[in-house]
Amino acid sequence: FAPRHFLSIADLTPAELVTLVRSAKTHKTNIKKGLVPKKVQESLNGKTVAMMFNKRSTRTRVSTEAAVVTMGGHPMFLGKDDIQLGVNESLYDTSVVISSMTSCMVVRAGEHSEVADLAKHSSVPVINALTNDYHPLQTIADFLTIHETFPPTSSVKDSLTNPSLGLEGLKIAWIGDSNNVLFDLAIASVKLGVDISVASPKGFTIPPRMKEIILASAKGVSNPGKLTETSVPEEAIKDADILVTDTWVSMGQEEEYKKRLEAFAGYQITNDLAKRGGAKEGWKFMHCLPRHPEEVADEVFYSPRSLVFPEAENRLYAAIAAIEAFVVNKGKIVE
Ligand code: CP
Numbered sequence: 001f002a003p004r005h006f007l008s009i010a011d012l013t014p015a016e017l018v019t020l021v022r023s024a025k026t027h028k029t030n031i032k033k034g035l036v037p038k039k040v041q042e043s044l045n046g047k048t049v050a051m052m053f054n055k056r057s058t059r060t061r062v063s064t065e066a067a068v069v070t071m072g073g074h075p076m077f078l079g080k081d082d083i084q085l086g087v088n089e090s091l092y093d094t095s096v097v098i099s100s101m102t103s104c105m106v107v108r109a110g111e112h113s114e115v116a117d118l119a120k121h122s123s124v125p126v127i128n129a130l131t132n133d134y135h136p137l138q139t140i141a142d143f144l145t146i147h148e149t150f151p152p153t154s155s156v157k158d159s160l161t162n163p164s165l166g167l168e169g170l171k172i173a174w175i176g177d178s179n180n181v182l183f184d185l186a187i188a189s190v191k192l193g194v195d196i197s198v199a200s201p202k203g204f205t206i207p208p209r210m211k212e213i214i215l216a217s218a219k220g221v222s223n224p225g226k227l228t229e230t231s232v233p234e235e236a237i238k239d240a241d242i243l244v245t246d247t248w249v250s251m252g253q254e255e256e257y258k259k260r261l262e263a264f265a266g267y268q269i270t271n272d273l274a275k276r277g278g279a280k281e282g283w284k285f286m287h288c289l290p291r292h293p294e295e296v297a298d299e300v301f302y303s304p305r306s307l308v309f310p311e312a313e314n315r316l317y318a319a320i321a322a323i324e325a326f327v328v329n330k331g332k333i334v335e
């Protein structure tokens with residue numbers, strides 16, 4: 001019996017994505033009221049979740065550990081100097097051994113193939129905690145944040161056959177590097193009918209293989225979001241409801257710091273850029289964090305337009321929803 005893994009938003013049907021966001025919202029409401037149902041509190045009783053992280057993390061680590069504790073389980077953090085993850089032992093051996101003693105592996109690695117390899121040989125669900133290609137837990141939190149902030153924009157009725165968060169027609173402008181956070185965000189946007197316009201400088205655009213995956217996410221969606229690309233930030237920003245960015249130098253790219261800062265000159269999100277680009281009047285700002293001032297000015301990051309701290313908090317509820325769906329409910333994602 002092969003477990004179901006959560007490696008990318010591409011693994012979810014639109015209905016499952018909607019359900020996970022809704023479930024995260026329900027957990028948030030309950031936790032805020034101090035009313036976590038006993039069923040949730042005991043859902044991981046006696047279970048260990050291995051957290052194998054070979055890169056630094058604040059939000060993903062804290063939210064996953066807190067989620068597992070909220071659900072009555074034991075989070076076991078295994079950093080890169082603690083275990084033989086891809087060093088001194090094959091991923092096959094690591095995966096077979098760790099999955100024989102735990103109920104889930106939450107893994108942060110570099111190459112996506114490392115996490116995919118672990119998943120292939122694991123007898124328990126693997127949840128991607130960030131690879132060079134994807135960051136699905138971030139995307140669940142991001143769409144919870146968007147769902148909380150934007151009232152339904154469309155007349156598309158939510159139904160079992162056509163599940164919808166009512167965000168159709170909303171426009172996201174991603175200004176900056178085409179990276180892991182963008183890829184899952186774009187896949188989700190297409191599935192949820194949200195348009196996403198990406199402005200990246202030459203040499204930092206979406207790789208063709210990833211573009212194919214993003215566009216393929218429209219399959220079977222009656223109202224898919226549109227993906228557009230440009231190298232001019234102002235073009236992407238036109239009529240956008242949400243401006244999003246991430247670091248220009250992801251973990252593992254530190255040696256390219258200077259080259260990247262030069263390439264991204266003019267891409268910093270400022271009030272002036274938003275105005276010149278013609279963002280919608282009530283535009284909001286999002287960022288997965290950690291943040292560096294070069295990609296967004298303080299005037300935006302710390303302004304009332306900024307959703308970054310609720311977005312970070314929402315990582316907790318996203319983690320609970322994902323662990324519940326993939327570990328407790330064994331990959332069955334239904335409301
Ligand atoms: N957004 C996010 O994943 O942050 P961390 O790298 O701190 O976990």
Ligand code: NVA
Binds near residue numbers: 181
């Ligand atoms: N793009 C960033 C995201 C960190 C959460 C990185 O990969 O370092």
